[in-house]
Amino acid sequence: MAGDPLGRLQELLERCQVEVRGESLGSGFFVAPGYLLTCSHVAGLHAGARVEVVWRERRKQERTFEGTVRAASPAPAVRGDMWPFPDLAVVEISGRCPDHPCVWLSDVVPAFHRPLVAAGLSAVYEPLNPRRFLASLSSRGVQELSSAEGRMLVLDGEITQGMSGGPILSTVSGRVCGVVKAARLQDSAMGGLATPMRGLRALDPDVYRRVIRAHDRFHASDSAWSKMADRVAGAGEGADGLTGAEERRLLAAIAELPEAAGSHEAAFLSIASVGTQLPDWELLDRRDVFTELAARDGEADDLPDALAYAVDLARQGSSRAHDRLSDRVVRAARRLGVSHAVRQRLQQAPVRSEQSSIIARLRPSLLDRRRYHVMMWRYEGADRVVAAGGESEALSLEEAVAVLAERLPEQISVMGGVSKPGLIEFLVPREVMDEDFSNWRLWPRWSWFLLGHKQHVVLRALERHEEPELHAAWVDRWERLGAGAVGDVLSCVCGRDGQNESLLGACFDSDPGLGALALAGSPVAPQLARVYDVAVASGVPVMLWQRGSQVCARSSNAECGVPGPGTCLTNQFLAHARQALATTTVDQLPERVRELRNEAVKLQQRHHVGDRLVILWDDPGRRIPSAPLVPTDEGVTA
Structure with missing residues (x-):
């Protein structure tokens, strides 16, 4: 077996395997130093649960450790039902970590009828003494099962009691691609189910990132598994033409990069060919972007997609980690014959970290301005604005607002989730400007989650976006705001006295700094x-204004003069807003407004500037795709 790479991998697979004694007796396996993966129905269903882990380092050497569940899937709602997807648990070894090997994970789902090997405990031959057991299986592809609430890997072959939580090795790639979940029928060769490795992303995101980065760092320094896997895979060529060694080094370098802002979904779509849909599985880490791009064999420029993404990451900073990634990219490019393309991409200016957002538009129908069409986009950059579904039919305002509220949570999830503050831009006409967007409750499970207190909710002027003649002054005033404090230039207007259209127009025309x-x-x-x-x-x-407010009461007998930074100094809203925004730049304004909204709730002050605070924040650089304004077919569906 010494010269047989698959045999050597099976030996390593057994050495990575452990016995888990938690909610039940089952199997598990080491995926990173000090971390093992098993099923939730084996280990326990909540973080903090204690389990006993037995590792047989050699045939006659058995070591027992205490482990702590760091992340786990919930139990089924009805006792006795199949545990819902993904039925996985991450366990951390307590105390000093043993020097153990780790499996090499793969997100690639094995093709139909591909041979697999599963490892786990079995009491078939010795009922009172379960032993490590290897089973020959084959894949029947991935199927959506309502009972499991997820896409499960269906298996042919013998799965015995005690194998739940054990690893499944692809004999084609030499990597572990799944976790044994259940047998179709005990003591039979009727197969069963497994959770694909992508299911690991359905657990706690922070735990996932910690474990998967430790996994990548381990395999960059320990090549025992990966060398045999390369031999099992034949020429050792991975997706996008990268060898296993190159892929490992790139992933390890990516794992060392400092944290950075930005949407992983936006990064994926910026590299993938036009029309590519986001993966079904959430992208929680830069590693996920790399592996998903690698699996698609894309055609970005003349570079493999995954390598192009690594180049973009390398040129986003100047730390040692960025330099190390750049070096590994250059080495891989040299072997692939794409050095010139890599050098050109590396020399480009760093990718601008432009804030991604959701732009939701309510547009009056040209046939009846009392009815509205709903449309939504994901803004991922000036050259990457992706429609999130089609435009709705013409609806009443109440119906249009309901459709918008129904669609938003899914898009917020795509852009990072409700707990990650993101930018939500409502592009609406004047008559909708007082809609209570910031207090929307869109998540029934968390009824106290208010949209504008969790996300950066801003309004934008629909009328201006549909009139190109107005854009020049708009761009000029935005640029003049620059990096100065908004509070310094904030001016009050009320429409009283001589503030008619002609006077206001003259004021704006003579003072381009009124922004x-x-x-x-x-x-x-x-x-x-x-x-x-x-x-x-x-x-x-x-x-800025306060929703539902009437024109302010005069604080003196003086008439309201022309707008300007020095006017109406005794108006309470203006005075409080200037103070609150004394150090806030225009780019920081959406976040500062979110903070003020939360301060108003926390302090329970009805007259706090953040109470019912609304912001129109209209960045002219953030445009939606232009389209001719023609009557929309009233039969288009939502």
């Missing part, structure tokens, strides 16, 4: 509606 307004009431109110229309047409990109 941020504190409206003394809601733009839906008649007096403020005129102010809002002139401000939008004049290119003012930032406006």
